[in-house]
Each structure stands twice: as structure tokens, then as C-alpha cells.
Amino acid sequence: MAVETYNTTSEHVGSFRRIVGNEFVFSDDESLSIYSHDETEHLHYLPDLVIKPRTAVEISEILKICNQFRIPVTPRGGGTGLSGGALPHLGGIVISTERMNDIISIDERNLQVITEPGVITEILQNAVKERGLFYPPDPSSRGSCFIGGNIAENSGGPKAVKYGVVKDYVLNLEVVLPTGEIIWTGSNVLKNSTGYNLTQLMVGSEGTLGIVTRIVLRLIPLPMYDLLMLVPFRSIEKASEAVSAIFRAGYTPSGLELIEIDALRIVATFVQSTAIPITDDTAAHLIIEVDGNHLDTLMLDMEAISELLAGYDCGEIYFADNAVQKAELWKLRRRVAEAVKIDGYTIEEDTVVPRAELPALIKGMKQLGIEYGFKAVCYGHAGDGNLHIRIKKEGTENSQDNPEMVVSLRALFKLVKSLGGTISGEHGIGLIQKNFMDVVFSQVQLDLMRGIKRLFDPNNILNAGKIFDLSKTTLQ
Secondary structure (H helix, E strand, O other): OOOOOOOOOHHHHHHHHHOHHHHHHOOOOOHHHHHOOOOOOOOOOOOEEEEEOOOOHHHHHHHHHHHHHOOOEEEOOOOOOOOOOOOOOOOOOEOOHHHHHHHEEEEEEEEEEEEEEEEHHHHHHHHHHOOEEHHHHHHOOOOOOOOHHHHHOOOOOOHHHOOOOOHHOOEEEEOOOOOOOOEOOOOOOOOOOOOOOHHHHHHOOOOOEEEEEEEEEEOOOOOOOEEEEEEEOHHHHHHHHHHHHHHOOOOOOOEEEEHHHHHHHHHHHHOOOOOOHHHHHHHEEEEEEEEOOOOHHHHHHHHHHHHHHHHHHHHHEEOOOHHHHHHHHHHHHHHHHHHHHHHOOOOOEEOOOOHHHHHHHHHHHHHHHHOOOEEEEEEHHHOOOOEEEEEEOOOOOOOOHHHHHHHHHHHHEEEEHHOOOOEOOOOOOOOHOOOOOOOHHOOHHHHHHHHHHHHHOOOOEEOOOOOOOOOHHHHH
């Protein structure tokens, strides 16, 4: 059911300009076009207005007006999202956090950093690295995504397999609620059993409950060494079987990524790289990284893992000898999503299953492609069972409201559910997957979530229509 809203007026625009300054309120066609899309498929929705505040107080004043007049608000970070979370599909205003880009303090004694949400993730990582500290979550878009967006989506990345995802590092958040109040959700401590955990409720809420304006993250010491190897497999099923075997043998890599050969061919051509040998008998590669503080131990681990993999029909193993070779391998992995999208694989799903079920997921996905007439390539974080599936279907750029793709994706998500998995590991639900939430949640669960949304956002102005819809009866 449509959300009941009002349009912005010249009076509202004047109020916004007084709050943030004329130069930070945009209504020109070029600006509206830039903020009409993120990296989700080929979807565009024009907002009425783009506002770039600098402080939590400015955001508070903006939201008070929007809440009073039912103006839809879409929070936006770096615009790298893949589920439509930053798409202003109801019009209204986009609040961009790009001016809120200061790292406020790095506390080396307590291993913490306080940052604003508009800091680029890689910049934050490099800043703490200079102090010998480590913030592990590293999504593929880390060079352009914002830390605030990572909070909203509970991002992961390759190192999640050993170190966990964003939620494992967030201690406390300053948040502006949809009604304009400014709160802190917790405390800057490692343990907290004081009331409901509002901090973790905010992490992964996709900008539907509040706008994060300040973030306290825990850090860990930076590992001294890392080793990387590339392993080709003649069967993608064998490659995925090998993933579970590595963990069962007692090893925990700091990265364990799978790239199907078709995706690898596309990205290698895209970045003009010959770093990875591509042969006709190769179906997939695993990129395996270990890290720690004792080089001899790491070398022994890599030797043992390579011996283990010999039982899974792998080819000749390639060891990256230096930082340049390591960077080249990781570049291929991080650029694969961009490359396959340009090649026509515009529909991306973010499925996750228990890692031992990866062979069944890959086999089932390929069968569904034959049944429903689409091509698919897969890659992703095999170490934690999080497989990114990119789909190409002739004449179809978007899954949103496409009847054929809806049927195909529902079948895929039912397969994922049957394997004990769920429909998103790190990209979120956003706009494009909300109609599949019933595959993994009961009506009772969905109603509980809607009740939380209603409590935080009684007028349903903040990222309304993301994750799920609220009916008018729900809002009463």
C-alpha cells in the first residue's frame, strides 16, 4: 500500500536552506540525477531535493520538518548499495552524509575510534593502520563506500570469515530519530547488559529507524604478516566442497573467496590483467589468505592447506610472493561485481547458506538457470557461505517488478531457505528484495519488525517502503 506523504513546498525548501545554508540544498537536474540511483541494477528515482547537512543538529531540524509534513526522507552514504536502500523511490528529500567526514579520534589505549558516517571505509582503515591498529570489515567497495552505509547494511567483506562483520565492531552510535530526537544507543565499553541493545538494532536497519551521525568502533592490533594463494579447480562443486574441508581440518583463513571461471574471464579482461592463469579445464578458483604474527606458523598452515586441497581435484597452486602480486589478486576479486554488471549481469543476489551447503546451492542455482532461462555467474565469500549470484536474462535489466524474474528469484530463495540459509548476507533487503521476506520470515516475525518501525518512525517518513511496506492500518 502506498505511503501517505506530502510534497515539499517552497516554504519547506526555504526552511532547509536556513538550516544548512543555500549552497548545501540542491534541486538542479544534474544533482537530482546523481542522487536518483545507487549501484542497484539500473534503477532510477528522482528526489525532489538533495540536502547535505554537516551536523546531527542540522539533521534533527530537517527531520522535525519532514516528520511534521510527512515528507519522505532517504538517507544516503556513498551510493554503493546493491539492494536499493538509497533509492528515493517516493521522491521527497535525500539527506547525504558526505560532509560528515571527520575521523574524530583514535584511542590507542582503549583500541577504539570515533568517526562520522561520511568517512570512506578504506580511509578509516588506513588511518588506524598507521597506529598499528586494524578495522577488519572490508567490503569490495571499501574505496568509495561510507562507514555509515556499512553500519546501515551490516557489511562484511572477505575478512568476515575470520574477523566477523560490522556488528562485531560497533560499540555505540549517535543517532537522529525520524522525529528529530538525538540519542546515543549504548556505551563505549566492550560489555553491556544494560537494557535492550539499541546499538545492534540500528546496525543493519538500513536507514529505516534513524540516521547515524557518530560511530564508536572497537579496533584490534594489526596482524604483522599475511600469505595468499590461488587455487584452481576443475569443478566448481569440488571447489566449494574444499571450503568446508579447510575449516573441518582446523584452519581459519583470514580470507577465502570463490570466483567462478566465467566471472574471472570477464573481470580479467575488464582490468586487463593476466595475473591469474585461465585454462580450459578450470571451473573456479579459490583465493585463500592467512594472517597472523608468526610467519613460520603461517607458512606451515599454507603448506597443510595446499596438501589438503590435493584431494579435491585442484590444479597447480599459485603462491603470491610479494605485495604487488597480492594486490593484483585482490583487485580482480574486488572489481568482479563492477565488471560482470557492465557485461550484462545486472541482477545481483546476496544469498548465504551454511558453508557445507555451498555445493548444493551452486548446483541448484545452475539448474534454476536452465529452468527459467537465465545465465548466472557466482563469486563471493565462500568461507562464510555468502555467495553473490549475478544473473543475466535477455531483455531484462532489472528484477524490480519484473514478473519473470520474481518467479525465478522466489524459486532461488526457496532453495536457499531449504538449505538452512537466508536471502541476504551483507547487502540488505532494501527495495528490491522486500517482496521475498515471507520466504524466510513468518507473519509473526514480520509484524514484530513492523511494530519496531512504527515505534521509531510513527509517520513512516524515513526510508519508507524499504525492507517491507507498512499498511495504513499498521500506522494507526
